[in-house]
Amino acid sequence: MGEMREMMDTLLCLWAAAFFGVTQACPEPCSCAGKKYGRQLAECAYKDLQAVPVGLPGNVTTLTLSANRINSLQEDSFAEVTQLQSLWLAHNEISTIGKGTFSRLVQLKNIDLSHNWIMDFPWGDLYNLTALQMLKLNNNRLLKLPWEAFRTLRDLRSLWINDNNMAAISERTFDSTSSLSQLQIHNNPFNCSCRILWLKKWLENTSVSIPERDSITCAAPYHLKGVSLGKIPLLNCALPSLQLTYQSNLDNTVLHDGLTFMLHCSITGTPQPEVRWKIRTSSQGVEINGPNVEKDGNDLPAESFKQNKEQFLVFKNGSLAIPKFSKQYEGTYTCQAVNEVGTREVSVNVALASSENPAEDILRNNIQAGKVGEDPSKAEEKIVIIYHTPTMPKTNSGGNQRDPQLWACLLLFGLRPLFAF
Known part of the structure; x- marks a missing residue:
């Protein structure tokens, strides 16, 4: 009986200690x-x-x-x-x-x-x-x-x-x-x-x-x-739509070493979408949200591109210019249109062809190149090939002689170029 009471007292003490x-x-x-x-x-x-x-x-x-x-x-x-x-x-x-x-x-x-x-x-x-x-x-x-x-x-x-x-x-x-x-x-x-x-x-x-x-x-x-x-009444809202076209600085001005390559993103939508560019090359990834050049870029001379220190120039009208384009700028260029309704984007692969890396090899290795004739706003990727080939000296009607320079040819799949050869 004493042992039982002692055990109860012990349990009571433990409970009290835990409680307190x-x-x-x-x-x-x-x-x-x-x-x-x-x-x-x-x-x-x-x-x-x-x-x-x-x-x-x-x-x-x-x-x-x-x-x-x-x-x-x-x-x-x-x-x-x-x-x-x-x-x-x-x-x-x-x-x-x-x-x-x-x-x-x-x-x-x-x-x-x-x-x-x-x-x-x-x-x-x-x-x-x-x-x-x-x-x-x-x-x-x-x-x-x-x-x-x-x-x-x-x-x-x-x-x-x-x-x-x-x-x-x-x-x-x-x-x-x-x-x-x-x-x-x-x-x-x-x-x-x-x-x-x-x-x-x-x-x-x-x-x-x-x-x-x-x-x-x-x-x-x-x-x-x-x-x-x-x-509230129904609002006039439209998802962005966009088209990507391509242009180089082939004109009557004297060309300098290196090609100025241009991409133009035409967009529509309500409200007016913003244009953003995403660039992925083998050495870098760049995102540009909005223009970094104040002008439109439609009629700017090539010389103004060369003088700019930026690698990539984005203009108010959606154009992207790459002064002195070279092999280091090969990669995927994505134009993105964003408004309050949503986002759409279209991408192109840009490659530089030469005698060592002919266009046939580039096309063979690019699985997107076969998608000819698609709506560019719906296509996943296209491919643009730029050739650098020396030309013979040429004299214009005024008698001025043009030095041998580089010229560019763009093979556009499913898209119409902005200039004719």
């Missing part, structure tokens, strides 16, 4: 308590805290930090509580959130960051939070929402991003949220341009609950200000 150990581990001024099913609550709301408290029990699954004066979150703010399932941070003064703050909280199901001052959120942290079911970011100062922000959140059911400063939401943003049942997006200053047209159509057909639809309104353009997104 947990209680003592709870930092002031928070209170910590156990809940059913092994859950542990840390209650730290309304405590005038300016930072996440240090010393929280490692088994906390619910952390309440609402209604404090916390102004920032760092990567290690929740390093002690990686078992969190619910995190409540509403009504603080949070303006800065470090990258990686939430990425280790892989068991999180609920995050409430509403009513703060957040302008820039670490969206990449959400990729690891595949168990997330509710995300509240309403009543902040968010300016943008990446289209891929929720791509891993297949269990997300409730999303609150209303009352922010977002002018647009990108198409495909909600494609991966197959469990979404409630979405709050009202009271954002939407720019009702072609970029937002997809959202109007999506709202008309979705089964997701969208509260306060009448408060999803336009802030721009001026003539649509205050109009509900669902009531």
Whole structure:
């Protein structure tokens, strides 16, 4: 009997030590308590805290930090509580959130960051939070929402991003949220341009609950200000179309060593698309977003190309010039047209032929070269072959003699050249 009592006393002491150990581990001024099913609550709301408290029990699954004066979150703010399932941070003064703050909280199901001052959120942290079911970011100062922000959140059911400063939401943003049942997006200053047209159509057909639809309104353009997104008229929007053509500087001017090679990208679309160039050679990759030369490039003399120090000249009208073209510039040239409706691009392979590397060998080794007669806006790739061949001296009608120079011939497949031989 004495042994039994001694054993009971020992167990009681161990239980008390464990209980008080947990209680003592709870930092002031928070209170910590156990809940059913092994859950542990840390209650730290309304405590005038300016930072996440240090010393929280490692088994906390619910952390309440609402209604404090916390102004920032760092990567290690929740390093002690990686078992969190619910995190409540509403009504603080949070303006800065470090990258990686939430990425280790892989068991999180609920995050409430509403009513703060957040302008820039670490969206990449959400990729690891595949168990997330509710995300509240309403009543902040968010300016943008990446289209891929929720791509891993297949269990997300409730999303609150209303009352922010977002002018647009990108198409495909909600494609991966197959469990979404409630979405709050009202009271954002939407720019009702072609970029937002997809959202109007999506709202008309979705089964997701969208509260306060009448408060999803336009802030721009001026003539649509205050109009509900669902009531805006049909917009004149057209996906870009483009055609790529080719030109060299064969004219009556004296040619210098090296060929100035030009590519011209003709584009249409509504609104007017922007032209971008992507260049891939064996030694470099270059992306040029917009013109780096102020002029159009239509009637500029070849000499002006030679004097420019840039390797690649992009003009306002979409032309790309390559002064002093040589073998190092062989590669793939892609013209990309971008507007609010979408993106299209067309590519060409440019190769330099010589007696050592004849055109027949280039064509034989290029699988795209056989696609003759295709619509250039739909073709994957074409090939342009430039020949450098010496010519005989030539005298013009004025009696001036032209020195032997280099001349170029472009073999264009499925495209019409801009000049005739």
